[in-house]
Amino acid sequence: MSLSLLVQALLNGFGLAMAYVLVALGLTLIFSILEIINFAHGEFYMVGAFVAYLAFGVWGLPYVVALLAAIVCVAAAGVVAERLVFRHLRGKTLNAFIVSLGLLWVMQAAAQLVFGVQDKSVPSAFSGIVRFSGVVISVERLAVTLAAAALIVALYAFLEHTRTGRAMRATAQDADAAALLGVNIEAVSAFGFGVGCGLAGASGALLAPIFSVSPSMGELPVVKAFIIIIIGGMGSLPGAVLGGLLLGALEGVGTLFFSSAAVNLLGFLMVIAVLLLRPRGLLGGT
């Protein structure tokens, strides 16, 4: 195996890992605040992709505007979902699980009714290929990685350095104690759910020009997101980034040796290994 092939495989793996980390961060944020696992999270990713498809692909708005529109629209949809549905299920993991599965089917079917079942293409936002020493990098994928990384840094800064961010972290640590200290739990929950969904929407909008857009496109990213947060540690932002990079490297290099179907199993094997050896994840708290 040549060195350039190995480098290419690693770049392939890392290339889109950051976009999946965004999905994972949204999922883990919602879990931290509301103690529910939102199985419909992939559908918010799908909605973000369709907003980008409409804004950028159909109406011809600038890509950055389409990306911002996707984040805002999906975040708003998340707030509505929290207000109408998930607020009443805080801490009721099983109930929330079943309701989120129902929401998943409703959102997929609604997208199917509105947009049809055939894949929709979104024009490339950034064209061009960078080649060096036998390695190929698409400018578009590079842009997605940088944009996703920027959003992760922005999220980190928001959670660490703003009053609302600190309120969200306090609620995640102990909602009752946070409420006693004057944190408006209901507002924080709605806002946190919106931010979590907005991250998924951002990921969908970032990947829409690279992939195609379809009602069922959220199924795979949400599985990857679960793998990432289990490996990295539920609730840990650096853990999600580490989990995403590890999964990307495993999938990228693993494909050189195994069929892509078998490589999907490697991710789950890694999850089993982490759960057995370090159940809280690589960087998860106690």
Next chain:
Amino acid sequence: MRTALSVIRVVAALASVAVMAVWTPAAAADKVLPIGVLGPLSGGAAAYGLDTSRAAEMKADEINAAGGLKIGGDLYKIKLIVYDHKASAADAATAANKLLFQDKVKYIIGNTVGATCNAVQTVTEPQKVLFSFMCWGTKNLAPDKPYSFRSLLSQWEVAEPFYRWVKEKHPSIKRIAAISPNDTSGIDTNTAVVKYAKALGFEVVADEYYERGTKDFYPTLTKILALKPDLLDVAAAPAGEAGLILKQARELGFKGAKGWTAGVNPVPMISVAGKEAAEGVWTPANIDVTSEFVSPAVRKFGEAFVTRYKEVPGAIAIANYAAFDVITKAMVEAGSLDTDKVLAALTGRPHQTIWGPVVIGGKDTYGIDRQFLYPVVIAEIRDGKLVDLAQVAPIGLKK
């Protein structure tokens, strides 16, 4: 007394109305023929299921609008019963059981996704229910499954004539790479491609599979393209995934020939791949109903389909429309709904369909004549459109 008489009069009047209603000739003649349709109507393979059910709906509406089916002196209006199995074999078996034992269906016209057909056949064959489908599983047709038909050319009919054509017209192509989804349809397609390509003297450098729903093909393509194939065949990949593979192969610098042995819906494939990446793709199982190369009947069907459903039908829709047509005509010819009699009317002779003449053959491949056979048209995608290059016959049709 007067009140009692009034009541008797009213009852008598109502009774006479009821008796007249019962004896109205139209009411006596109209019977209902339930026909089942299965398919993935939701999830990643929903495009196949919707093509299947919509084509059945169009044909059933045509028949009902024309007065129904006259079978053995009775006039039947068709009632479609459609179930979504989400491409799951377990759900397909459940749906088949409902169709047979709850809805009392004796005919199922339409289903896709190989594994689901296997599941349905475990229910339909013992009950002698006639089952027509577009699944591509090799084992879906066999001597022990006499009530099963495939109405769409499968990989076994198109792979050999396609690669024979490649060898004759493009002798510089020596090394083939095939990629398909990791399921029955994909494995059977790659198996057919590998078998016939090797038999024709090609070197198969990659026989690769991926999970349905995959969007990022860079890792798999990196491995495949390192093997320097002359032709990349996105064999059984559905339109969206085939488009992504071709788009990403181009990004990674692939400039060789491209094939799509089992592709059945070129418009969305081209839309996803983009004109540049789709340029030059050879496709032997495809159809573009808007193209000037298809028959007037197919074009008319395509126009009606687009008007009604706002989406362009693929080959699956046309195949199910043709199957519905052939089977319902066989019912009329047999003068009975007994599936053995309809089976006798179906087999052993050609049928005139929307495709043109169709022969039900396939005995050499499957051990039984249950495969609809019609000529393969090899087309090339040029500037975003299908251009017919050649018409070749599957081995079975030649015989």
